[in-house]
Amino acid sequence: MKKLIIVFAALVPIFAMADHHKESTAAKTEAAAPYRHVVCFKFKDDAKPEQVKKIEAAFVALKKEIKTITNLEWGTNVSPENHAQGFTHCFIVSFKDRAGLGVYLPHKAHKAFVELLLPSLDKVFVIDFVAK
Amino acid sequence: MKKLIIVFAALVPIFAMADHHKESTAAKTEAAAPYRHVVCFKFKDDAKPEQVKKIEAAFVALKKEIKTITNLEWGTNVSPENHAQGFTHCFIVSFKDRAGLGVYLPHKAHKAFVELLLPSLDKVFVIDFVAK
Numbered sequence: 001m002k003k004l005i006i007v008f009a010a011l012v013p014i015f016a017m018a019d020h021h022k023e024s025t026a027a028k029t030e031a032a033a034p035y036r037h038v039v040c041f042k043f044k045d046d047a048k049p050e051q052v053k054k055i056e057a058a059f060v061a062l063k064k065e066i067k068t069i070t071n072l073e074w075g076t077n078v079s080p081e082n083h084a085q086g087f088t089h090c091f092i093v094s095f096k097d098r099a100g101l102g103v104y105l106p107h108k109a110h111k112a113f114v115e116l117l118l119p120s121l122d123k124v125f126v127i128d129f130v131a132k
Numbered sequence: 133m134k135k136l137i138i139v140f141a142a143l144v145p146i147f148a149m150a151d152h153h154k155e156s157t158a159a160k161t162e163a164a165a166p167y168r169h170v171v172c173f174k175f176k177d178d179a180k181p182e183q184v185k186k187i188e189a190a191f192v193a194l195k196k197e198i199k200t201i202t203n204l205e206w207g208t209n210v211s212p213e214n215h216a217q218g219f220t221h222c223f224i225v226s227f228k229d230r231a232g233l234g235v236y237l238p239h240k241a242h243k244a245f246v247e248l249l250l251p252s253l254d255k256v257f258v259i260d261f262v263a264k
Binding site: 036037038040060073074075076077078079080081083084085087090092098101105124125126127128129130131132 | 168169170172192205206207208209210211212213215216217219222224230233237256257258259260261262263264
C-alpha cells in the first residue's frame with residue numbers, strides 16, 4: 001500500500017505536466033490560426049483623434065463579441081519605407097478557417113463597427129490569405 | 133534515506149514540467165513577435181507564372197537567410213470583399229523588434245530578392261506595426 005502511495009505521489013506531477021502540455025498545444029494552435037484577414041485604414045483628414053481612438057477600441061472589442069476570431073492584433077504604421085499609401089492603421093484578424101470570416105462579416109457587432117467607422121474613413125484596404 | 137529517494141522521485145517530473153514551461157514560453161514569445169512587416173504585391177499583367185513562383189519561393193527562403201526574422205507567412209488573396217486594389221500576394225514578416233527590420237532591409241539576401249522581384253512588380257504596399 002505504501003508503495004502504491006509513493007507511485008501515485010510521483011505520478012501526480014506527470015499528470016499535471018500532461019495537462020499543461022495540452023493547454024500550451026491548444027494555445028499554439030489558436031495562435032497559428034491559418035486564415036488571416038488584413039485590414040488597413042486611412043482616416044479622413046478631419047477625423048477627430050478621439051473618434052479614431054473610439055474606432056480602434058471598437059475594433060479590438062470585436063474579439064470578445066465574435067467567437068470565431070482566434071486572434072486580433074493591430075498597430076499604427078511605423079514603416080521607414082514609403083509604401084503605405086497614406087494608410088495609418090493595420091489590423092490582422094485571424095480565424096481558424098474561412099468559415100470563421102463567414103460568421104464575422106455579417107455579424108451584428110461587425111456591422112455596428114462598420115457604421116461607427118464609415119463617417120471617419122477615407123480609404124480601406126483588405127487582403128485575406130490562408131497562411132502558408 | 134528511503135524518504136529522500138521518494139521525495140526526489142516525486143520532484144523529477146516537477147523539474148521536467150518547469151523546463152517544459154520555459155520552452156513553451158519561449159516558443160510563445162517568438163510566435164508573438166511584436167514587430168509586423170506587412171508586404172503586398174501586385175504583379176505586372178505580363179509577369180510569367182513561373183517567375184511569380186520563383187519570387188514566392190525566394191521570399192520564403194529569406195527566413196533562413198536573415199536571422200532576425202522570427203516568423204514569415206504568406207498567401208494569395210482570398211478575400212470575398214473587393215478592397216484589395218488588385219494586390220494578389222500578402223506576406224507578413226515578423227521581427228522581435230524594430231531592430232530586426234533594421235538588419236533585414238539592407239541585408240544582401242533581401243537586396244538580391246528585391247532585384248529578382250522588381251522586373252515583375254506592378255505595385256507594392258507596405259505597412260509595419262508593433263503588435264498591440
